[in-house]
Amino acid sequence: MKKIEKRMNLIKVNGFTKDEEKQYDCPVCKDLEYIIQGNVARDCKCKEAKNYKRILDKSGITKAFMKKRLSNFNTNAKPKVIIKAKKMAEDYVENYNNLQNEKHNSIAFLGQVGSGKTHLSIAIGNELMKQNIAVLYMQYREAIIALKQNIMDEAYYQKEIAKYKNAKVLLIDDLYKGKISATDNNIMFEIINYRYLKGAPIIISSEYTTEQLLSFDEAIGSRIIEMCRGRIIEFDGIKLNHRLAL
Ligand SMILES: Nc1ncnc2c1ncn2[C@@H]1O[C@H](COP(=O)(O)OP(=O)(O)OP(=O)(O)O)[C@@H](O)[C@H]1O
């Protein structure tokens, strides 16, 4: 009997037992993410971090990609266009909220293979997520194949494509990689046009130039160009391939 009482005393802390305490990620709010103070509920300190984690988990950005930051995008002794691209990425992150009142609220990195297009796109995504802005990563080729495979299953297809239409920010990596069919264009038109009409931002990386994007499909290309107006970088020349840099 005494033994049990002693144990009870040991584990009773702040009205709940240590065993119970262990079950919560945040013992302060017991994972409610808010605390009642008087008559008002206030957000617990853990809420922001948990929001961030939720956004990160849903983003589709892999652990390796999470390491692509603006801070580790090197511009030392790099050509002017690389410096300009980084500056554009930094400005975009800084002004993201203001830009959302405008039609031109997107950004594109185009051209030369290995020039850092994906790195900069993901780095922007990572910075936005830190501000609790949800970003969805769409690896173009994989996503388009998956959508096409399910095109006959109307309900599933609509659910899948809705993710890309409705994401707060959509990061399209390697747009038009691989052969382009009429179906690919139809799918992309559905996504791009929906976001265009809604004023929902996109971050785009593609090895093609604006001219090529227009030549593949003018309806899609011209919408992208309009959404990204003032924020399109075209990398040109093999010298910009970071993979080949010494
Ligand atoms: N300025 C830079 N500083 C540091 N790392 C860089 C820089 N530019 C590119 N890299 C790195 O070089 C590799 C290639 O860059 P990235 O994948 O972003 O190129 P890309 O333009 O998207 O190429 P691709 O057209 O093949 O998709 C990545 O590992 C990236 O992190």
Ligand SMILES: [Mg+2]
């Ligand atoms: Mg890339």
Ligand SMILES: [Zn+2]
């Ligand atoms: Zn908490």
